[in-house]
Amino acid sequence: MNLLQAYKAVRAHTEAICQPLKTEDYVVQPVVDVSPPKWHIGHTTWFFETFILKPYAKEYQEYDPNYNYVFNSYYETVGNRVIRTDRGNLSRPTVEEIYQYRRYVDVAMESFLAGSISSDIQELVVLGLHHEQQHQELLYTDIKFILGHNPLFPAYTDTSIEQIAANNPTEFITVKAGVYEIGYQGDGFCFDNELGRHKVYLPDYKIATQLVTNKEYLEFINDGGYTNFRYWHAEGWDWVKAKSAKAPLYWHLIDGQWCYYTLTGLQSVAPAQPLCHINYYEATAYAAWKGMRLPTEAEWEVAATQFDWGSRWEWTESAYLPYPGFSKQEGAIGEYNGKFMVSQMVLRGASVATPPNHSRITYRNFFHPSLQWQFTGIRLAK
Numbered sequence: 001m002n003l004l005q006a007y008k009a010v011r012a013h014t015e016a017i018c019q020p021l022k023t024e025d026y027v028v029q030p031v032v033d034v035s036p037p038k039w040h041i042g043h044t045t046w047f048f049e050t051f052i053l054k055p056y057a058k059e060y061q062e063y064d065p066n067y068n069y070v071f072n073s074y075y076e077t078v079g080n081r082v083i084r085t086d087r088g089n090l091s092r093p094t095v096e097e098i099y100q101y102r103r104y105v106d107v108a109m110e111s112f113l114a115g116s117i118s119s120d121i122q123e124l125v126v127l128g129l130h131h132e133q134q135h136q137e138l139l140y141t142d143i144k145f146i147l148g149h150n151p152l153f154p155a156y157t158d159t160s161i162e163q164i165a166a167n168n169p170t171e172f173i174t175v176k177a178g179v180y181e182i183g184y185q186g187d188g189f190c191f192d193n194e195l196g197r198h199k200v201y202l203p204d205y206k207i208a209t210q211l212v213t214n215k216e217y218l219e220f221i222n223d224g225g226y227t228n229f230r231y232w233h234a235e236g237w238d239w240v241k242a243k244s245a246k247a248p249l250y251w252h253l254i255d256g257q258w259c260y261y262t263l264t265g266l267q268s269v270a271p272a273q274p275l276c277h278i279n280y281y282e283a284t285a286y287a288a289w290k291g292m293r294l295p296t297e298a299e300w301e302v303a304a305t306q307f308d309w310g311s312r313w314e315w316t317e318s319a320y321l322p323y324p325g326f327s328k329q330e331g332a333i334g335e336y337n338g339k340f341m342v343s344q345m346v347l348r349g350a351s352v353a354t355p356p357n358h359s360r361i362t363y364r365n366f367f368h369p370s371l372q373w374q375f376t377g378i379r380l381a382k
Contacts, residue, residue, distance in 0.1 A: 003113055003122060003125055003126070004110060004113040004114060006126075006129055007109060007110070007113055007125065007129065008110070010129045010132050010133060010136075010355075011102075011106060011132070013136060013355060014040075014041070014044060014132060014135070014136055014139070015041075015102075017136055017139045017140065017143075018037055018041065018139065020156055020157050021037060021143070021156075023095050025037065025143070025146060025147070026038040026041075026095045027088065027090070027091060027095075028088060028146045029085075029087050029088025030145060030146060030149050031145070032084055032085045033371060033373060034141075034142045034145045034146065034373065035084075035087050035138070035142055036087055036088055036090070036142075036146075037139060037142065037143060037146075038090070038095050038098050039071070039087045039090065040135045040138065040139050040142070041095075041098050041099065041102060042067065042070065042071040042093075042098045042101065042102075043071045043072075043073055043135065044131070044132040044135050045071070045098075045101055045102045045105045045106075046067055046068070046071035046072065047128050047131055047132070048105055048109050048125075048128050049062070049063065049067075049105050049108075050068065050072075050078060051124055051128065051333070052109065052112065052121065052124060052125060052128065053105065053108050053109065053112065056112070056117070056121055057108060057111075057112045060108055063101050063104050063105065064093075064101070067093075067101065068081075069081055069082060070082055070090060070093070074335065075335050076335065077331055077335060113125070124333075126189050127189075127333070127336075130189060130191070130358065131336075133354075133355040133358040134358075136353075136355045137351070137353045137354050137355065137358075140161070140263075140353035140375075141353055141373050141374050141375065142373075143156055143263075144156065144250075144261070144263055144373075145373050147261075147263075148250050148261040153261050153265055153266040154265070155263065155264050155265035156263040156264070157263055157264060158264060159264070160262065160263065160264045161263060161352050161353070162262050162263060162264075162273075162276070162352050162375075163270075163273070164273055164274055164311045164352070166272055167210045167211070167213070167272070167274070168209070168210065169210070170208050170209055170210040171208075171209045171210075172206040172207065172208055172209070172382070173206065173207050173208075173209060173303055173306050173307065174204070174205075174206050175202065175204070175205055175206070175207065175299070175302060175303050176204060177201075177202060177203045177204045178201070178202065179199050179200070179201050179202075180199070180200055180201075180202055180298070180302045181197055181198065181199055181200075182197065182198065182200055182297075182298050182301045182302065182362070183195065183196055183197030183198055183323055183362060184197065184360070184362040185197050190360065190362060190363075191336070191337055191363075191364070192326070192328070192329070192336065192337055192338070193322070193323070193326070193337040193338070193341075193364050194323075194360070194362045194363065194364055195323065195325075195326065196322075196323030196324050196325040196326050197323075198323060198324045198325075200298045202298060202299060202302060205295070205299055205381055205382070206381065206382050207295050207299060207300070207303045207307070207379065207380075207381045208307075208379050208380045208381070209306075209307045209308075210274075210307070210379075211274040211275065211311065211312055211314070211377045211378060211379055212274070212275045212286065212377065212378040212379070212380065213271065213272055213273060213274060213275060214269050214270060214271050214272070214273050214274075214275055215271035215272065216275070217248070217275045217278075217286060217378075218258065218269070218271070220285075220286050220289050221246070221247060223289070225285060225286065225289055226240055226245055226246050226247070230288075231285040231286075231288040231289045232281060232284075232285045232288075233281060233284060233285075235281070235369070236280075236281030236282075236284065236285060236369070239279075239281050239370055240281070245282075248260075248275065248276065248277045248278045248282065248372065249277035249278070249372035249373060250262075250277055251269065252266075274311055274312050274377050275312075275377050275378060276312060276375055276376065276377055277372045277373065277374075277375065277376060278315075278372060278376055278377070278378065279315075279369060279370050279371055279372045279376070280315050280345045280367075280369035280370075281369055281370065282372075283315040283376075283378045284315075284317075286378060287378065287380055290380060291382075292380045292381060292382040293317060293380070293381055293382065294315055294316055294317040294378070294379075294380070294381060295316055295317065295379060295380075295381035296316055296317050296318045297316040297317075297318040297346045297348055297364065298318070299316075299381060300314065300316055300348045300349075300379070301348065301361055301362065304348070304349075304361045305361070307379075309348070309349040309350070309379075310349055310350040310351070310354070310359055311350075311351065311352055311377070312349065312351050312352075312375055312376060312377030313347040313348070313349055313350065313351045313365055313374055313375060313376045313377070314347060314348050314349045314376070314377055314378065314379045315345060315347055315376060315377075315378065316345065316346045316347065316348055317345075318345065318346045319344070319345060319346070320340065320341055320342075320344040320345060320346050320364070320366035321341055322338065322341055326338070340366060343368065344366040344367060344368055344369075345366065345367065345368075345369055346364055346365070346366055347365040347366065347367060347374075347376065348363070348364070348365070349363075350363070351374070351375035351376075352375055353375050
């Protein structure tokens with residue numbers, strides 16, 4: 001697939017994700033971490049306009065100067081922006097106007113990509129495509145949060161993307177102590193935070209072949225897991241008390257039965273399905289209850305060829321920090337990953353919301369320890 005075809009395919013997939021939405025769904029922002037779908041549509045369009053068309057496409061006319069303020073996410077280099085908490089206040093521009101903006105930029109981009117462009121610009125376009133794929137994953141998670149906090153629990157679709165085939169019984173893979181290499185190598189795309197392949201020493205360890213299931217996590221709940229401070233980090237225990245936490249996100253105890261919201265609506269909790277929507281605090285508490293721990297990101301990467309992954313983002317015991325030799329690029333692109341390397345934990349793998357061809361063993365996702373809204377799960381180590 002050439003770059004023009006790839007561009008069209010990625011842009012079409014974003015719109016396909018939004019196709020089941022009603023106009024009212026596009027504007028909602030229940031919490032700061034969730035962006036309205038209309039903002040995602042505009043922001044991913046703004047990315048190509050700002051970093052490709054405006055600097056490199058001759059005679060390109062900016063669609064609307066106000067959109068730089070509305071759809072800039074966190075790029076200080078590019079200028080002022082609407083603060084994140086106010087994205088839900090953007091009743092204007094309308095959904096229709098944002099799609100008009102998207103079509104305007106697509107026409108210009110397709111014309112631009114049909115011509116001859118340098119390898120440096122090609123790399124920027126590829127980064128833009130992977131950036132949009134990240135927002136496709138966020139669209140699923142944000143749409144689920146929006147609809148899952150609607151009192152009527154409306155279904156997004158009648159076709160589940162969340163159901164996972166039944167797993168085999170969990171076993172533990174043994175990895176012998178030694179010096180291993182982690183980090184990206186090859187000629188394909190990767191984000192800058194994956195670069196700097198380097199050696200790590202790992203002691204002997206074991207890692208689970210399967211993710212923790214809903215049934216297994218229910219045992220933790222029923223054993224008072226959310227009421228016993230001994231399993232929790234101090235910060236995690238503060239979170240439990242502040243939120244009155246009793247279960248994963250979207251779980252509801254109804255007439256004595258645990259149910260959870262899925263993209264197909266409210267369902268009974270399926271015992272054999274991999275656990276989903278838990279934060280780092282919950283993951284480490286469950287591991288402590290089991291007398292085990294989470295793997296480090298190096299342990300996960302070294303062993304990942306020996307187990308199936310990709311249905312849930314998996315919390316690790318590693319803080320999100322730069323690899324040896326990491327350096328940020330100049331300008332706005334340098335803000336993409338490096339400035340977030342503080343107070344966050346690394347997740348590895350992918351999830352059911354991750355677009356095709358957007359996952360690698362070396363991919364480093366990262367979130368604050370308290371966040372549950374991603375499709376996150378647990379793989380144990382010892």
